[in-house]
Amino acid sequence: MSDAATDTDTYALKSATLPEIAAPDLPYRPPMPRDYRPRIGMIGTGGISASHLDAYRTAGWEVAALWNRTRSKAEAKAAEFCPAARIEDSWEAMLSDSEIDVIDITLHPEHRAPLIEAALKAGKHVLSQKPFVSDLDAGEDLVKLAEDRGVRLAVNQNGRWAPHKAWMREAVRAGLVGDIVSAHVAIHWNHGWTAGTPFDAIDDLILYDFGVHWFDFIASVTGDRAESVYANSAHARGQANKVTLLAQALVRLDGGQASLVFDGGVPHGPRDTSFLGGTGGSLQSDGVDLGAQRVTLTTPEGIARPTLEGQWFNDGFRGTMGELLCAIEDGREPSNGARENLRSLALAFAAVRSRITGREVAVGAARRLES
Numbered sequence: 001m002s003d004a005a006t007d008t009d010t011y012a013l014k015s016a017t018l019p020e021i022a023a024p025d026l027p028y029r030p031p032m033p034r035d036y037r038p039r040i041g042m043i044g045t046g047g048i049s050a051s052h053l054d055a056y057r058t059a060g061w062e063v064a065a066l067w068n069r070t071r072s073k074a075e076a077k078a079a080e081f082c083p084a085a086r087i088e089d090s091w092e093a094m095l096s097d098s099e100i101d102v103i104d105i106t107l108h109p110e111h112r113a114p115l116i117e118a119a120l121k122a123g124k125h126v127l128s129q130k131p132f133v134s135d136l137d138a139g140e141d142l143v144k145l146a147e148d149r150g151v152r153l154a155v156n157q158n159g160r161w162a163p164h165k166a167w168m169r170e171a172v173r174a175g176l177v178g179d180i181v182s183a184h185v186a187i188h189w190n191h192g193w194t195a196g197t198p199f200d201a202i203d204d205l206i207l208y209d210f211g212v213h214w215f216d217f218i219a220s221v222t223g224d225r226a227e228s229v230y231a232n233s234a235h236a237r238g239q240a241n242k243v244t245l246l247a248q249a250l251v252r253l254d255g256g257q258a259s260l261v262f263d264g265g266v267p268h269g270p271r272d273t274s275f276l277g278g279t280g281g282s283l284q285s286d287g288v289d290l291g292a293q294r295v296t297l298t299t300p301e302g303i304a305r306p307t308l309e310g311q312w313f314n315d316g317f318r319g320t321m322g323e324l325l326c327a328i329e330d331g332r333e334p335s336n337g338a339r340e341n342l343r344s345l346a347l348a349f350a351a352v353r354s355r356i357t358g359r360e361v362a363v364g365a366a367r368r369l370e371s
Helices: 049-059 071-081 091-095 109-121 136-149 163-173 205-210 212-222 312-330 338-357
Strands: 039-043 062-067 102-105 125-129 153-156 180-188 226-234 246-253 256-263 271-278 281-287 293-299 302-304
Touching: 039 049, 039 091, 049 062, 049 071, 049 312, 062 071, 062 091, 091 109, 102 109, 102 312, 109 125, 109 136, 125 312, 136 153, 136 338, 153 312, 153 338, 163 212, 163 271, 163 281, 163 293, 163 312, 180 212, 180 246, 205 212, 205 226, 205 246, 205 256, 205 338, 212 226, 212 246, 212 256, 212 338, 226 338, 246 338
Parallel strands: 039 062, 039 102, 102 125, 125 153, 180 256
Antiparallel strands: 180 271, 226 246, 246 256, 271 281, 281 293, 293 302
């Protein structure tokens, strides 16, 4: 062997000492429109709507009307978050109100698409709860409808504005780490609490309903480079859930690789780690939960450790609506637009088909969520 081959420094048995440098100021915080202050209508006031409404109240945005199939639930949400909002007897009445510009649809996926279509046809801008659709072709039809009607359609992928994810994404966009070569996420959180709840009826609870946040993160930093997915899942020893709580996926990128590991059946020692390796540097985040993440940027110039502000809940929800409002104000597509979100769903759908078939699946080959 040559001397170079046995050099312990170049063999990475030791790491180089780099200086600490100032972290760059990046636009990772939830965006706010300059002057645009529309009246917002919400269709569906189930459990997740509280996070939406709390975020809008914090931002100072007006929620003018609420509708829910069970009127008392809408009344309770209005009393807590937006007392001036009126309670509609039908969601159609909200769509016919010319003073409401933006509709936030929080219903379950099986009920969501027809209401999105109706809102777009009524000339409303729409924020759809995630997952956006369970069929890519249906999603493409809704995207085209929004474009034809000249309105904006965005998706509530609220994880995009979790402070650590948002900072890492903006660092990639700013070119601070060059081209992404590898992207790896490992989430070790106990999801055993879902046993006996409606979540326990979702076949791919971890890989899809939960994992879509991280497929979306991978898509947001790699664009259209994902080529295929290989995924599997397993029951954890001792778990009470009917559905599997362990899942993992390998993503083949054009000129790179990505992986996602979800340990939803580990009851102790929660941890959330992400690593992005690029041709010009790397990013990593690490912490025990959504609100305790530490991010490190490493480049040839040194190591930067930004001090982050905010929390995923509910800054993430302020981010998704804020980005939609900014896009409307600026006459552009929102970064969380539905067209881009179809990439994230294509990854998730491919992962689910791979889990079912045991084979690697090309991204885009699985056109709908399978079970």
